Amino acid sequence: MKTGNSTTVTEFVLLGISNIEGLETMLFVLFLTFYVFTLLGNLIIFLTILASSNLHTPMYFFLASLSVFDIFFPSVNSPKMMVFLVGQSRTISYQGCASQVFFYHFLGCTECFLYTVMGYDRFVAICHPMRYMVIMSHRVCTGLTMGTWLGGCLHASVLTFFIFRLPYCGPNEADGFFCDIPVVLPLACADTSLAQMLSFTNVGVVSFTCFLLVLTSYTRIVLSILKIRSSEGRRRAFSTCSAHLTSILFFYGPVILIYLCPASSPWLAAAVQVLNNVITPCLNPLIYSLRNKDVKLALRKVLLQIVPPSAV
Numbered sequence: 001m002k003t004g005n006s007t008t009v010t011e012f013v014l015l016g017i018s019n020i021e022g023l024e025t026m027l028f029v030l031f032l033t034f035y036v037f038t039l040l041g042n043l044i045i046f047l048t049i050l051a052s053s054n055l056h057t058p059m060y061f062f063l064a065s066l067s068v069f070d071i072f073f074p075s076v077n078s079p080k081m082m083v084f085l086v087g088q089s090r091t092i093s094y095q096g097c098a099s100q101v102f103f104y105h106f107l108g109c110t111e112c113f114l115y116t117v118m119g120y121d122r123f124v125a126i127c128h129p130m131r132y133m134v135i136m137s138h139r140v141c142t143g144l145t146m147g148t149w150l151g152g153c154l155h156a157s158v159l160t161f162f163i164f165r166l167p168y169c170g171p172n173e174a175d176g177f178f179c180d181i182p183v184v185l186p187l188a189c190a191d192t193s194l195a196q197m198l199s200f201t202n203v204g205v206v207s208f209t210c211f212l213l214v215l216t217s218y219t220r221i222v223l224s225i226l227k228i229r230s231s232e233g234r235r236r237a238f239s240t241c242s243a244h245l246t247s248i249l250f251f252y253g254p255v256i257l258i259y260l261c262p263a264s265s266p267w268l269a270a271a272v273q274v275l276n277n278v279i280t281p282c283l284n285p286l287i288y289s290l291r292n293k294d295v296k297l298a299l300r301k302v303l304l305q306i307v308p309p310s311a312v
Helices: 025-050 058-085 093-127 129-135 138-164 181-187 193-226 231-260 266-290 293-306
Strands: 011-014 091-093
Touching: 011 093, 025 058, 025 138, 025 181, 025 266, 025 293, 058 093, 058 138, 058 231, 058 266, 058 293, 091 093, 093 129, 093 138, 093 181, 093 193, 138 181, 193 231, 231 266
Parallel strands: none
Antiparallel strands: 011 091
């Protein structure tokens, strides 16, 4: 079942989002706005953390990593999708499709691991505050971050190998606006049961394991917070976790709907994918800046350095 000998499909045709006839221009402007705001928002958060010495702590180190991720993740599919919306060719090469699958799952899995690490960071900060800087040392933070990227790369490599080792000899029309496992696998002209089982197990096990680890961290966190006698202390402890919990909700919601709960219609599936690919990366800068006094203060200082009050 060697791809080089049995694959005759050299490109795929992405059918795009169904039932949007006449809305292409409006959707293009909407998606472009979200995409530009995502790039600028996450770049500003990253540069603010980089330029502010008081933000050089483990929590903001991971937040900077998340901002880098949120710059790359929507860039895998959004530009191609917007090209389709303005009436350009809907085709994507075989190699381009494989690249989309790889980078989509590489970055998606990396985010999953990163949220888990951020949950552990909050657990150490609240449950072991006196030992926080010792446990979450610079070496540990760097190792954990590198581990998230290496783990995501391994996860995506396994998935991409098993999906694209199958022969694709036609048809080549993919029911979606970008290449993903549920879109590509039905086009294979061979038994896909093994690939389906491996992809479901791989995605499901990784997501479920990370979710359980995050749940375990926050169970311990809640138990520790409830022991705090001061209501103000409890409020501050909960506020340090609220942004991360909000991001977790936006991340795992689409993942569950896409891979664990089959959508009832193609339009709903596309809507969930748009939420996951376009909207969620755009919301993270707002979530972490609006609900974090340190980030807002540092951002204000950086902006004042760039645009002095006398220039306004």
